[in-house]
Amino acid sequence: MKISIGNGQVTNEEVAERVKNENGINFVLPDGEAYRNLLMEARTDLQLAVDQAKNDLLNEEHMPEHAAGMLRTAIGKANLLLDKKMAKFEDLVKNHLDQNSDVQQVKLSDLSGYWALISIELKELEANFREITSLRENDWKLPESEFCPMSTVDENRSDVIKKVRPHSPVINNEKVAIEVQRRQIALAAAKRRQKELMKAEEEQHGERSDNGEARVII
Secondary structure, eight states: OOOSOBTTBOSOTTTOOOOOOTTSSOOOOSSHHHHHHHHHHHHHHHHHHHHHHHHHHTTGGGSOHHHHHHHHHHHHHHHHIIIIIHHHHHHHHHHHHOTTOSSOOOOHHHHHHHHHHHHHHHHHHHHHHHHHHHHHHTTTOOOOOOBOOOBOOOTTSOOBOOBOOOOOOOOOHHHHHHHHHHHHHHHHHHHHHHHHHHHHHHHHHHHHHHHHHHHHHO
16 A cells, blocks of 8 residues: 655655645646645545455454554554544635635645645554554464574584574664654654644634724714
């Protein structure tokens, strides 16, 4: 299962123009329609994964508890993203496309920043559902540890059993730290901009309300 967007990767390269900015994980698409299509694609993929996981849970009594727990957790996280952040992003896209709106205009950079928040969660969910797929293909059993066969060193020494540990990927700690810092910057910038938009919207609603009261008094 492939969830659409994550960390600057764009599925529809024909309509999307990637622009790496200072936070390193963000990108700007050419227009609001491109963001709307992006949202629809990601939402469809995520909903399909949720539906499949729910279907798996219909046979919960025949699977280990760890597998059922993973399914429930992934479904919960995905539904939260669908109902909260993706719904809010849809409103932002509509506001951006509505040139006659009284609310402060949402810029492409605002859409890009908010999508950065969503894309981080999408990548995490993609990893969750990928792990679920592996379990499903293995009949919901966790992979067993690998052992090498018993070997005799010589007649004067006892047999030696060597347990082979899974190879850990070599991780560049410096690069990981930089990426984490970049993501934190992106999150902070997007949240700050979102608060500014909400504050401006509240102020505009307040002004319209005050004007309405004045007319009633007259």
